[in-house]
Amino acid sequence: MKRPATVAIGIICGIVCAGAVFAYLQSVKGEAESARAEALDRYGGEQVEVCVATRDIASGEKLDASNTTAKLWLADLVPSDAVRSVRDVYGEQVGTPIFEGEVVTSKRFSQGERQIDVPAGLSVLSIPVKDVQAIGGSIAPGQHVDVYATGAAETELLASDVAVVSSSNDSEAGLGGGSISWVALAVEPRSVQELIAASQKTELYLVLPGDEQGGASDEA
Template sequence: MQLTSILLAALGLSVAGGSAYLAHGVMESRSVPPAAQTEPDLVEVMVATRDIAYGEAIDGEMVAAHPWPTGALPSGAFTRVADILPPEGDEPRRARTTILRGQPILADHVSAFGERLTIVQTLGENGRAMAINVDAETAAGGFVRPGDYVDVVLTQGSGAEMTAATILQNIRIIAVDQDADGQSDTPQVLRTVTVEVTADQGQSLALAQRAGRLSLMLRNFGSASDTAPRAIRLSDMFGEEEEPEPQIVVVEEPAPVPPPPRTVTVRRGVEVETVAMQDGS
């Protein structure tokens, strides 16, 4: 009996000691502060303090430094305000596109110091800029914006003989009225759309404007030019069959057969001779 009591007491002391040791370990682990997290390397990046419109001159009130992770630094970002603002007395940079508030200002977003911004700078090699007279109805409801691509459709004629034909495909819009900035999504009442064309396309477009009415069809971004649809007439839409034109058959009468020549038989003794008579004889 005494031996049993002694064993139970020893077991109780062992359990209590183990519990105390575990509790001490937990308390120590809680008292040790977590390892300090490594702060990312930061660099100052110049960002816009307000929305900057296309063509607007950039001054010191539009730019501020903002910390930015070095590993996520955008390509072409300015890290010094002196790289954006001109030296005293020099011409400023201008925004090539709309720059939103809080957006990093990149080299592609701004012009050189004193550089004049024109749509010519947006043309590709051998590109030409040409204006088309349009309205909301012919310009996809006014949703055509700079940077969009369109097909140009010519409508001409009247009545059942009215025709529509796609004359140009995948043509880039470079300006709408006097606006060459494509950031706005608000539909506008348009009067003129400027497109980029080749010299040959420009000649075709000039003729088409005089021949009839031009309409613009918006294309999906990145879609390649496909085979232009065939021209259709108004009568084609209603399935009207074209009546064959009456054909005139010309029957040529055979040339009259000349009458046989008149002859005279002359007898001289036993000789007989047939002589042809001439007219008037």
């Protein structure tokens, strides 16, 4: 008589355990759905997975697990040509620089589409900047800017009346759309070393001067 009773107790315990596990899974699912709903409510849109650079990637480098990862991004902010699957671009060589935190896009793999004309007597270099440092990302080729370096102690004018040659969002420049991550400038050769060093140690800001401001900058 004891054996059937033991079996029955075991079955009952199994049912209770299964019920507890099911209840736990439902609770976890509910919490996940709640967290997702909260995120959508807080950030205002659906999220999608995209490929993002985990460090600065130079032109000619190949993409792999050491420099890219998958991250969730607000769908409304994802570029139309964004790379969605990290696996799709592993081993691919980029044609233009990609900076840390930037969403990888298909145009980064384009090579030979555009040649940069270097003005006589000048050098062209690219500097890392964010939207807030480049007039909201609206900097466009052909404009002339003043370059300021700002650190913890001071803000310094590094170059005046510098021509913008290209940028990471050329297709959207002037429209205020998309995120900018770098700008190519035509500068005096003697300024190249100073600008590169400043870009590594400080934040660089691009300023569009008015006529009077431009004159003041030239005097400075």
